[in-house]
Amino acid sequence: MNSKTVIIGAGFAGRQACRILSRTDTDVILFDPNKFTVMLPSLPDLAGGWVPEKLLIHPLKKIIPRNIQHIQKAVTSINLDEKTVTADHATYPFDFLLIASGSVADFHGFDQHLDAVHKLDSLESALRIRDMFKTYLSCSKAPHLVIAGGGYTGLELAASLRFRSIADGTPSKVTIADPSNQILPFLSQVEHDRITDFLKKNNITVLNQSKVTSFDGQNVDIGDQMIEKAFFCWAGGSKLSIPEIKGSVSQLRDGRITVQPDLSLPNYPNVFAAGDSAAIMQHGQPLRKAINFAWYSGARAGKNIASCLKKRPTKPFKPIDLGWVIPLHTQSTGKLFSLLPVHGRPGLRLHYFMCGLRNFNIVNFIGFTKISLKLFKKERST
Ligand SMILES: Cc1cc2nc3c(=O)[nH]c(=O)nc-3n(C[C@H](O)[C@H](O)[C@H](O)COP(=O)(O)OP(=O)(O)OC[C@H]3O[C@@H](n4cnc5c(N)ncnc54)[C@H](O)[C@@H]3O)c2cc1C
Missing domain, CATH: 3.50.50.60 (FAD/NAD(P)-binding domain)
Structure with missing residues (x-):
């Protein structure tokens, strides 16, 4: 039986990992509540009515490889020790996991109207x-x-x-x-x-x-x-978009998950994080949230999961700041x-x-x- 890989999030990071893992023999399940990709950097222009909505989106089903199962649900909880994720009250097991769910607005406790x-x-x-x-x-x-x-x-x-x-x-x-x-x-x-x-x-x-x-x-x-x-x-400000992670995981104040140089979680070599979900350190600082870092870290995480499947060593993610x-x-x-x-x-x-x-x-x-x-x-x- 094939191993099961769960990818949470079909954003810039998750889609790169999908592309790479679709060529391996792991069964990939992709969770994302959206039907579309969204060009987030243009949201301010959309909000101001300067660009039409259609320019920011593209149907996921047109770009997600056919052998990947897209479940249109949000993951609400991850149990790292039991190797399961929960979405819409159903539990799904995984052998490998990539957390690439980006971030959402953080009200820092402000709760008025x-x-x-x-x-x-x-x-x-x-x-x-x-x-x-x-x-x-x-x-x-x-x-x-x-x-x-x-x-x-x-x-x-x-x-x-x-x-x-x-x-x-x-x-x-x-x-x-x-x-x-x-x-x-x-x-x-x-x-x-x-x-x-x-x-x-x-x-x-x-x-x-x-x-x-x-x-x-x-x-x-x-x-x-x-x-x-x-x-x-x-x-x-923004925070991690998954409400609950059970297991021994360390996170920055904004919820980004601490990862090792190869993007795996310190105590869980089968679990990876990329893009805005990951606290990727460079020169002692977490990388800023940006498309290029998400894109290439998602690809590196995908390649590292593929290496794990073949029992080969993983490689570190080496970010290049394009600007x-x-x-x-x-x-x-x-x-x-x-x-x-x-x-x-x-x-x-x-x-x-x-x-x-x-x-x-x-x-x-x-x-x-x-x-x-x-x-x-x-x-x-x-
Ligand atoms: C207003 C704004 C302007 C920006 N401007 C720029 C810019 O100019 N240049 C730049 O480089 N970067 C910019 N960024 C940052 C950039 O968009 C992010 O760094 C990038 O999108 C991160 O990619 P990602 O794949 O990690 O996450 P995302 O692109 O956010 O994708 C995450 C995906 O996960 C899904 N998801 C969320 N929660 C769950 C869940 N619980 N279960 C399943 N799926 C889930 C979402 O639906 C989404 O599809 C901007 C961001 C914003 C919000």
Whole structure:
């Protein structure tokens, strides 16, 4: 009888592992509640109504190899010692496991009127923002967008929605509350100044050392400041998307699972983690959450499971940092190969080109390539 390999998550990491393991003689079961792949880096653009939904998605059944069984359910629990996963109250055994379920928004215990708080971690959440922000703008006399969290998701969403409000003729105030002393502390001074300058010019206020302290469904308190009738979005961090892992596993504060250099879990040589689910260390720091790292770590985990099946030694994952870009609708900042600075329109073009390239579909590739060539209209800020 063939061995059973379970892959949790059909994102960038999980799909690479599927591709590799489909060529081996293990039986692969893939769990993912979605029917589609989602180009997550373009969620802020979708939320602002700048790109159509269809450009971000592609049916999984068209790219998952036929010999892989896709169970369209979310895994709710993993038992590492019993070698089982649970989804929708059913239990499934595994011989090998890859945890590649990415991450979801983390409210860090904030629990006030969550039904009226907008997060941005999935296609559905971006569509909800798009539709509800448009309605909000049309009904509001003095629109005010409040975002908790000034990481790249918060800033990209702020820029996208600010320009949407201008394009719709109802410019919205934008306030970002962030508990740190300085947003994006990993940026160089030049990069930081560029972002700060962009935010100021576009009337996006950042309140550092500030937290949203309460929300009654309409009004947001940030310390002693109250913002009335706000459109409130949460971009205050992310956590592992599997609620329960039983076994001796160590995790970072955000839930990422500690892995060895070959991406297996320290006490479980048959269990691997990749992408945003894994705490992959480089120079003493966990790698940032990024598509390239997910893509190549998923492939390495798949190859290592294939090696285990053949009783061959596994190999370490050696991450190569191709770079990053923070796209802010009309401005960008980034660095390629940890060395070459990129900003402004070239940075935006590169970002959208990469969104097309990693999109598994020629139509989506062409769509994003067009965006990277034309970019968005530069609405006048007010
Ligand atoms: C708003 C935003 C902007 C970003 N911008 C960039 C960017 O510009 N550049 C960049 O490189 N990276 C960016 N990222 C990060 C990048 O998208 C992630 O690093 C990458 O998607 C991680 O890939 P993954 O395969 O680990 O997880 P994902 O791509 O998140 O895939 C995880 C999969 O697991 C599934 N899943 C979740 N929970 C379960 C469960 N319990 N059971 C079964 N399946 C489950 C999900 O449905 C999903 O299909 C951005 C992310 C966000 C949210």
